[in-house]
Amino acid sequence: MLIVPGYRGSGAGHWQTWLESELPDTRRVTGIDWDAPLLARWAGEVRREIDASAGAVWIVAHSFGCLASLVAAVDRPQRVAGLLLVAPADPERFELLGLRTEPQRVTGVAQFLPQSSLSCPSFMVVSRTDPWLRPDVALGWAERWGSRLIDVGDAGHINTESGHGPWPRALGLLAELRELAADLPLGWIARDAKPPLRGRNSALARLRHQTRRCLNLRGTVQSAAVDSSPY
Numbered sequence: 001m002l003i004v005p006g007y008r009g010s011g012a013g014h015w016q017t018w019l020e021s022e023l024p025d026t027r028r029v030t031g032i033d034w035d036a037p038l039l040a041r042w043a044g045e046v047r048r049e050i051d052a053s054a055g056a057v058w059i060v061a062h063s064f065g066c067l068a069s070l071v072a073a074v075d076r077p078q079r080v081a082g083l084l085l086v087a088p089a090d091p092e093r094f095e096l097l098g099l100r101t102e103p104q105r106v107t108g109v110a111q112f113l114p115q116s117s118l119s120c121p122s123f124m125v126v127s128r129t130d131p132w133l134r135p136d137v138a139l140g141w142a143e144r145w146g147s148r149l150i151d152v153g154d155a156g157h158i159n160t161e162s163g164h165g166p167w168p169r170a171l172g173l174l175a176e177l178r179e180l181a182a183d184l185p186l187g188w189i190a191r192d193a194k195p196p197l198r199g200r201n202s203a204l205a206r207l208r209h210q211t212r213r214c215l216n217l218r219g220t221v222q223s224a225a226v227d228s229s230p231y
Helices: 015-024 037-051 066-075 135-145 168-181 203-217
Strands: 001-004 059-064 080-086 121-127 148-151
Touching: 001 015, 001 037, 015 059, 015 168, 015 203, 037 059, 037 066, 037 203, 059 066, 059 121, 059 168, 066 080, 066 203, 080 168, 121 168, 135 148
Parallel strands: 001 059, 059 080, 080 121, 121 148
Antiparallel strands: none
């Protein structure tokens, strides 16, 4: 089980931290600056954790971490068993270099996310009062990814601020997701097994390339923030 927090991270009182203590063989993705939502960097670290796992992983992501997990999962369809996407952040709220503060001048990161059904089962858990994602936008992405949309009502951003510390429902959702995937081979949507995407054809390589272009256009050097390797 791989825990992927969102923007600003998941502190001691967050349900993701509680979940780590409840489940064996669970770890949190590392190597991320939680205050710097740089999609290329985050997705690279998630993919690195997937590659380092002994077998296929279940990913439990929150907020911006959902977007990073989706990019990584596209490149490793045979290594991701399922995705629990809780309160995904609206990709239009972010640009390649972080929070999108000038919507008229820069586009969001939506174009770098999967545009069709995922190759593993996924649940998208959403709230009607989430300040980071409107319900209609959530529905559109769930339909695009083939995710089961789960409406938990008035739950804010499903984080510590909205009262989601210990959250037993997360355990129940994981059990449902695992049951759904029990009889499905990894990469089950594909007619033939999808190989891992590597090199210049990978989703992460394209994301890194465009991020470096943005950095160059702004005349900013942030070599530590974006891995130069296309793999």
